[in-house]
Amino acid sequence: MEKEFIKETQHSVTLNVTAGKIDSFRETERTTGTVRVYENGCIGVAGALGEPDEEKLTEQAKEALSFGIPYPCLLEGALEIEERDDEEILPIPELIPTMQDFLDRLGALCPKFAFSHKITLAHNRKEYRNSRGRHLVSEGRSFEIALIAQNRGSGNLFDTFLVWSGKHFDADAVLAYFKEQYDAYFMPADLEPGRYPVVAGAVELLGTSLRHFVGDLYAAGASLLSGKLNEKVFSDKLTVCDDMNPKTTYGACFFDAEGCVSEDYRPTLIENGVLKALVTTKKTAELYGLPNSGNADAPYDGVPGIGFHELYVKPTAKTLKDLVPGKAILIFIAEGGDMTPEGHFVTPVQMAYLLEDGEIKGRLPELSIGADFFDMLGKDYIGTVCDVPYKNAALTAVMMDVTKD
Template sequence: MDEYIDLCQKIISKTIPKVDYVDIRAGKGNSTSLIMKDGNIDEINTGNQLGVRIRVLNNGAWGFAYTNDFSKLEEIAETSIKLSNSLKGEVELAESEVIQDKVATPVKIPVSDVSIEEKKEVLYEANKAADFGEVSSITVNYSDSEIDSLFLNSEGSVIEQKKTTTSMSLNSAASNGDMIQFGHGSIGGVKGFEVIENEDIEKFGREISEKAIRLLSAKPAPSGQFPIIADNLLTGVFIHEALGHAVEGDLILQNDSILKGKIGEKIASDIVNIFDDASLKDGFGYYAYDAEGVKTKPNQLVKDGKLVSILNSRESAGKLGMKSSGNARSSIADQPIVRMSNTYLQPGDLTFDELIEDIDDGIYLKGSRGGQVDTGKGIFQFNAAEAYKIDNGELTTTLRDVSLSGNILETLKNVDGVGKDFKLSVGYCGKGGQTAPVGDGGPHTKILNALVGGSQ
């Protein structure tokens, strides 16, 4: 993106006398996606992207304009000025460090060096491994992207980032004639094709279908209050959905969070420590600088059960009298909003056997099949992918159609044990019509008096 720096700086110099603040984001790159359904390639999409947007702040109001034609940069600058002048607002940006940097994610095998045929072969391998027994349908998705981005602002920051993302997911459906059950799994990283090369694809596909088949003979789950063990994935879903969204500064400003005004208060048991860390390179939500040029770092949200911080953009931080946490995220074409990155419960020191050894009548919940959360009311409901009964410290009956629900704060205070293992998922989070790659997870977690529901 070096060739665009001078042009962007000239536009900023022309624009800043007319407004209070200017920033420009530009990006170019390529992407590939493949979809296989039941052994046949259903869709292949490849493309190149180029785009630039300018954002100006004047009299507390934003003006924002985007184009995929760099020759129109001066034109959209004028458009953004007119938009900001037509509005009145109360936006004040929190102070931010001026940064000049160039960063790139580590890549061993560039995805652009791997042919479409090679990528198709991986999908065929995964599909073949998953196609057995009562499996009735398999969908495999692959995607990658290489993006070079540029950020400049009127405060003097100039940041270039090169980012490669690679991921693959598989969905398997199994049927015995009476019911259908599903298995799902994902792999990926902010890395090159080595993410796929280093994975045992046969094992990946087989285990997903084994899960779907196993659930066909599973028993309906009981309903009531039980001590539970949540696996890494369900722990991550709970932390992301129930806690993570509730600490997003824009939701707090909208009075849509149970955690508004609770910084410094006890919201969880003493053993709960929660982080959001975009700088974690092994996480699918990794990025070095956010969409406002703020350098990322580990942000501790909950420390020893106390809420100690929230997630902010420069805008939300300015309104709350805080500093940006580096959580302003968006595509080039969208206005940045507060988003999570890699959000997780910090591991403890217990083994899985130690977590379940004193549970006489409980449930082990694994994975997630979606759910919902109301951050304003502080309640949630999630569906586990599969579950097992725990009897006298041992895993026994396989269970299906299991849900976990309750009050966010009560559930956090009922966390009674934290495992020593750790795993982050590969996923995407939607908010405000935008989608962002995220990682969420943690260790196996023991929660007392959890409300579990099942369907007959």
């Protein structure tokens, strides 16, 4: 009988902000334990909330083998890695005064905005070990300021978001970053409908297409990508991974729920335009004869299924100006879009800026953007840049049809 043991502790302190003032302090700590056992091609799982009793969970997991849930695959072999990134970001007792001071300064810098929402300091630890000698420990901290901004008098629930996350909080730098977006918000801009380079976080452009990368759907022939594994179907500039690397996805755990560790902690789906893998668990990879991408996720008492973290698109340009010289559209909020069964993607854009030579020139009215899935990632893919001044994340550029409602 093979066995896996997982223990996870998530500790967080969250401040709620209303009208620029902190009005609550929430502290939560949640520890869970999981034992999974494997015998005769089946899996048995037991989990508990609270400090785990491994022996008791092991007995319960053995009993769960009687459900007969097939899980025919081998556990990962011996490997020991410990990734600890647990340097304190802000001491908890200083959190309220430090952040209220920050909010007061932000309010003075951005008087036309009303601010609300959350500031969260998190500390997570996850340990995985199995009967084949694998022992992995991931421990990390993250800090996020996520503010909803309402333009006073607009009547809207929210007009934009100001979000920053990082490991080193420098109030002056974050304030300057937010102020730049505030100033841009109040500069009106316009453009004629047509085809433009559209720049956005990768998930805003590709999020609705992710299901086509799911191994089960692929094997069933129901994915737009079915039959295209190891084929060059996209732009040769395009490399797309799931980002489990804590250096770029703060607080991320570098291994998946089955203890799989990818190169650079980033399971690769597309490499230089070639479809290299689908999103799988060990089981679905085995079942369909696919490479295992290492994308297992699991509830603390459940059988592993697939999970996805953050999209990482390999940078192709050094600066935003290099990526999109001339006119381009920078998407800030694009919610509610979807793709037809044939792969035509359309989304309304609630907040966007006009870029010229990589600099924000003003805020655009509401737009719609649309493109074909294969074109977006193929002939119309422009490239990706990281370390950009806006959005605190990498940005991907695609040529798209832009319409105004």
